[in-house]
Amino acid sequence: xxxxxxxxxxxxxxxxxxxxxxxxxxxxxxxGPTRRRLLDLGLLxxxxxxxxxxSPLGTPVAYKIRGSILALRLEDASKIMVNPSR
Amino acid sequence: xxxxxxxxxxxxxxxxxxxxxxxNALTGLHQHVGNWPGKTVARAEGSxxxxxxxxxxxxxxxxxxxxxxxxxxxxxxxxxLFAHPEVVVVVxxxxxxxxxxxxxxxxxxxxxxxxxxxxLMDEAARKGLEVDAKQLSRDLGVPVVPTVANVGKxxxxxxxxxxxxxxxxxxxxxxxxxxxxxxxxxxxxxTPYVKKVVDDLPNTRWITMRxxxxxARIRKTLENGDLASLATLNQHVSIAESTEAELKELFDRxxxxxxxxxxxxxxxxxxxxxxxxxxxxxxxxxxxxxxxIDMDAKLDRILTSRIIGFPIMIALLMxxxxxxxxxxxxxxxxxxxxxxxxxxxxxLLFRWFGAPEWLEGxxxxxxxxxxxxxxxxxxxxxxxxxxxxxxxxxxxYLARVxxxxxxxxxxxxxxxxxxxxxxxxxxxxxxxxxxxRSINSPRERLIAILTNNFVPCNxxxxxxxxVTTVFVAPMFPSAVSSIVAAAVMVAITLVxxxxxxxISAVLSRTLLKGESSFFTLEMPSYRRPQIFRVLYTSLIxxxxxxxxxxIVWAAPxxxxxxxxxxxxxxxxxxxxxxxxxxxxxxxxIGLDGIILLAYIVALPANEIIIPTIIMGYMGASMMIELESxxxxxxxxxxxxxxxxxxxxxxxxxxxHYPCATTTHTIWKETGSAKWTFLSNLIPLVVAFLVCFVVAxxxxxxxxx
Ligand SMILES: Nc1nc2c(ncn2[C@@H]2O[C@H](COP(=O)(O)OP(=O)(O)O)[C@@H](O)[C@H]2O)c(=O)[nH]1
Ligand SMILES: [Mg+2]
Numbered sequence: 001x002x003x004x005x006x007x008x009x010x011x012x013x014x015x016x017x018x019x020x021x022x023x024x025x026x027x028x029x030x031x032g033p034t035r036r037r038l039l040d041l042g043l044l045x046x047x048x049x050x051x052x053x054x055s056p057l058g059t060p061v062a063y064k065i066r067g068s069i070l071a072l073r074l075e076d077a078s079k080i081m082v083n084p085s086r
Numbered sequence: 087x088x089x090x091x092x093x094x095x096x097x098x099x100x101x102x103x104x105x106x107x108x109x110n111a112l113t114g115l116h117q118h119v120g121n122w123p124g125k126t127v128a129r130a131e132g133s134x135x136x137x138x139x140x141x142x143x144x145x146x147x148x149x150x151x152x153x154x155x156x157x158x159x160x161x162x163x164x165x166x167l168f169a170h171p172e173v174v175v176v177v178x179x180x181x182x183x184x185x186x187x188x189x190x191x192x193x194x195x196x197x198x199x200x201x202x203x204x205x206l207m208d209e210a211a212r213k214g215l216e217v218d219a220k221q222l223s224r225d226l227g228v229p230v231v232p233t234v235a236n237v238g239k240x241x242x243x244x245x246x247x248x249x250x251x252x253x254x255x256x257x258x259x260x261x262x263x264x265x266x267x268x269x270x271x272x273x274x275x276x277t278p279y280v281k282k283v284v285d286d287l288p289n290t291r292w293i294t295m296r297x298x299x300x301x302a303r304i305r306k307t308l309e310n311g312d313l314a315s316l317a318t319l320n321q322h323v324s325i326a327e328s329t330e331a332e333l334k335e336l337f338d339r340x341x342x343x344x345x346x347x348x349x350x351x352x353x354x355x356x357x358x359x360x361x362x363x364x365x366x367x368x369x370x371x372x373x374x375x376x377x378x379i380d381m382d383a384k385l386d387r388i389l390t391s392r393i394i395g396f397p398i399m400i401a402l403l404m405x406x407x408x409x410x411x412x413x414x415x416x417x418x419x420x421x422x423x424x425x426x427x428x429x430x431x432x433x434l435l436f437r438w439f440g441a442p443e444w445l446e447g448x449x450x451x452x453x454x455x456x457x458x459x460x461x462x463x464x465x466x467x468x469x470x471x472x473x474x475x476x477x478x479x480x481x482x483y484l485a486r487v488x489x490x491x492x493x494x495x496x497x498x499x500x501x502x503x504x505x506x507x508x509x510x511x512x513x514x515x516x517x518x519x520x521x522x523r524s525i526n527s528p529r530e531r532l533i534a535i536l537t538n539n540f541v542p543c544n545x546x547x548x549x550x551x552x553v554t555t556v557f558v559a560p561m562f563p564s565a566v567s568s569i570v571a572a573a574v575m576v577a578i579t580l581v582x583x584x585x586x587x588x589i590s591a592v593l594s595r596t597l598l599k600g601e602s603s604f605f606t607l608e609m610p611s612y613r614r615p616q617i618f619r620v621l622y623t624s625l626i627x628x629x630x631x632x633x634x635x636x637i638v639w640a641a642p643x644x645x646x647x648x649x650x651x652x653x654x655x656x657x658x659x660x661x662x663x664x665x666x667x668x669x670x671x672x673x674x675i676g677l678d679g680i681i682l683l684a685y686i687v688a689l690p691a692n693e694i695i696i697p698t699i700i701m702g703y704m705g706a707s708m709m710i711e712l713e714s715x716x717x718x719x720x721x722x723x724x725x726x727x728x729x730x731x732x733x734x735x736x737x738x739x740x741x742h743y744p745c746a747t748t749t750h751t752i753w754k755e756t757g758s759a760k761w762t763f764l765s766n767l768i769p770l771v772v773a774f775l776v777c778f779v780v781a782x783x784x785x786x787x788x789x790x
Contacts (some may be wrong), residue, residue: 033156034604039356040151041606042185053386056395057493060502062386062609067182071489071607073496079604 014049015078019061022050023082030079042066043080091133091142093252096165098193099177100186101148102610104205106130107235108177109145110619112245117143136249144171150185152192153296153352156526160303167196167293168307172252175244177203180210180217180232181611183371187363188356194226194260196292199251202230203244208237209611214377222370227259236616262291263362269347269354272298276343279336283308297340299351309333382611389486399487400576406474408572411551414466415568421465425458444652452648453641460640460693463548465633471544472513472624480615484509488607495602498587499594501530502605508534508586511541514632515744516751518543523755527603533590535752536765539744540582540589542575545636545692549739550575552696556718557732574736582740585772597764635747639690646687647698661702675774676734676781678726685738690746695739730784734777741773 017023025047028035042065043049050064059074072080099105109117113132130145144165149156152163166174174197178186194200204219223230229247233240250256265273273294280290280297296304344351389398429450436446478484488505495504503525511518518538525531542550554574559567594600650661658666665679672678680702688695700718703725743766744752753762 030604036151036153036352036356037604037606039353040153040188042188042360044357044360052383053390054392055489055492056390056392057490059493059496060489060605060607062489062607066184068185069609071492071609073492073502073602073605075496076604076606 011081012084013078014063014072014080014082015061015074017049017051017063017082017084019051019054021084022048023084024048026081026083028080038080041070042068048085049082090140092139093141093172094169095141095143095173095175095248095252096146096169096171097143097175097177098146098162098166098189099148099203100150100179100189101608103148103177103179103186104233104235105145105148105177107616108175108203108205108233108241108244109143111235111238111241113143134245136245139249139252141248141252144169149189151189152196153356163196164307166193171197171199173199173201173248175201175203175248177205177235179206180204181206181213181215183217183222184360184363184367187367188359190226191261191263191359191362192292194228195262198260199258200226200228200260201244201247201251202226202228203235203240204230204232205235207232207240208234209613212377214374216372216374218370218372222366225261225366225369227261229256229258261362261366263359265358266354269351272343272347276336276339279332279339282332283336294340295351295355297336298344298347299355300344305337308336385612386486386609389483390489395490399490400580402478402483403579404572404576406471406478407575408568409474410467410471410547411571411575412568413470417466418462422458422462425462429454429458447652448645448648452646453644456640456644456647456694456697457637459697460636460691461633464544464636464693465629467547467551468513468544468629468632469625472628473621475509475513476620476624476628477615477617480613480620482610482612485607485609489609492605492607494587495590496605498533498590499530499600499602500533500590501525501527501602502607504530504534504537504586504590507538508541508583511538511543513544513628515539515541515543515748516635517628517632519748519751519755529594529598529600530603532756532761533593533598535755536593536761536768537586537589539748539765539769540585540741542579542582542740543692544632545745546739547575548693549695550578550736552718553732553736556722557727557729560719578736578740581737585741585776589768589772636691636693639746640694643687643691643694647694647701650683650687651701665702674781675738675777676730676784677738677777678731680725681731681735681738685742689743692739692745728789730781730789733784734781737780738773738777741769741776743767743769743773 011026012023014023014025025043025045027045028038028043030038047065051061052064052069053062055061055071060071061074061077062069062071063077097105097109109130109132112134114134117130117132131142132145133140133142135141146162146165147158149159149162152159152166165171174193176186176190176193178190190200190202202222204217204222207217210217217232219230219232229251231240231244231247233244235241247256251258273291276294276298277290280294284290284293293304293308389395391398432450432454433446436450484506487509488502491505492502495502504522507518507521507525510521515538518541519535522531522534522538525534551571554571555567558574559570562570650664651659653660655663661680661683665683667679668682669679672680672682680699684695684698684702687698700721703721743749749762749766752765753759756762756765
């Protein structure tokens, strides 16, 4: 976590990842049961995610995570820090 | 089923991995569904025999983990930990092995005798994945059986292996995940004290970890007698209760140890598990050739398309309504003819016995007739609608609907799962209200419960369909009348859904203030549903149940209707008398006294609204049979019924208070008189307001 604050500018949130783009999870900005749930679903630092589709209304967005597809509301996705692959 | 088994077997697994399919295949009809003690989570248990031994099988709730704090997970892990099953079968989705291994590794941590059912092997092959069961078995230290549960492939082997592990013939040496040395050291310090309290577990490290993390539920389980009560599920185990001193010593130790750990223990444990899962999965899975076309992605692109995603939803809804209306038409007519023929026979029988006229009236023309009506108008549409709906559900479409409309629920401050609970309401609102249990946040769960009633359930369809066929369809050529009926149903449903959004939004800004909680929506792969299984379960589980309760409620209502029509106040019947009192209010909202009275009488069962109205209009002493539509049209018009009345009636039907069963269910689910009362008051106010505005605007504009 400490390295994260140092190089903050290099990171984006998952909400900024466009459909078709990939990124690596850096950290979760949530605590408590939500954090546990996300970890259990495999969203750990280092995990590769890919945005695969977007709801007709723009949010939620579905991400491929470890072979399964999980949809998150953009507001929630913005609490997940990622390092986009370019 | 409590006694008489040789081995207790638990089925665990992520949701949607085929657990129930395996359970059903193994137990056949030897099963029953109850509730977990003190919990609102369904518990299916069954039994099977193999080589002279009896196995009791428990289908645990589907979970991703045993670490989090949701009720489902607590039930699953308490069972695995404390009920001492001889074998735990973990059903695994072979297409997402890594994530499934998260649960597997946790189960291996707390149980020695584990069998992995590597299911959905056909889907894995379709996705170009080859999963090496032998390799997986070597790494996990327990047997792994590849299966395709929906066609029964591999299940014989599974039973054989379960038997082998249960008897000890197949040895196991479960993989335990690797922890950092400094964490391990702290755990080792506390573990002896845990052992003093629970010494009969295969591995106490897990309990130590939970306690260090401050898991209040595990702590509570240790403190109260839950351990012993769960253990009695398995007759072969008895448990000694620990002393208070032992517990206190343990909790003190835990407190000291916990303060010595700096980083988040939970994060560390999950990363350790996933680190092992990644290695194990990468050894077991080889990508053969990537499939040329990813069917799932293709379908998703269509069904969630920006342009046609919504039109497809509406078209499918309309298609379902159309098939239901069209398909139910003839069976309903035949049923009506048959049942009313039977009524004539009953009448003859009563007369032959010389029974008093009032007895014949109440029993035959009151109770029997309303039962006959309910069966004739409800059974065929339900028998068509429920299987259709279940097909969509099993195919994986409901998750896409939730995905498509979620933004509106987010705007309304509601939970994303409300899309699913709302759809369940189409069948029956009581079922919809029960399904709200899947929403963890109490605030959002209440919103979902309070607004479920705004989608028209099966019981209200007959009213909607009949009013449409009598008043709207005649304006169109008869060839398209069922399409028109379906379109009107869609329109009225959209009104209901709109009301759901608005009322949810109002509630989250007033009485139930708050923001939506974090929402994750799993999008399952599309699966070809098992047609026969769907037919069977939706007929048995849904149709029969809903019909049964409709019948139970319709019978007394039928008697009341007969009495209202046959007891005189001065020169008019009680019905006309009461309708006269209600008439001014009725007219204000575009209805009339009879309709309002019908809604009061039919409180328990919405299904009998129309026959009650017809009876009121006829002034006759009994509900008439469904004669020609033209006859009904004439009857309604003669009473001053206009298109505006028809529209208001349909609006009232979709918006008004829930039926008695749903109200009772809401009361049971919320345990609160206040919310139950509001669940009736809110729709009533909405229905009155909307109908009032529509009727008065129509009046001002010169209609009706
Ligand atoms: N293609 C395929 N479908 C399966 C298999 N096992 C189960 N299914 C289907 O997957 C769906 C979910 O199964 P279910 O037993 O309800 O999953 P549960 O949530 O784990 O209880 C059903 O439609 C099953 O017919 C399998 O091995 N292959
Ligand atoms: Mg199931």
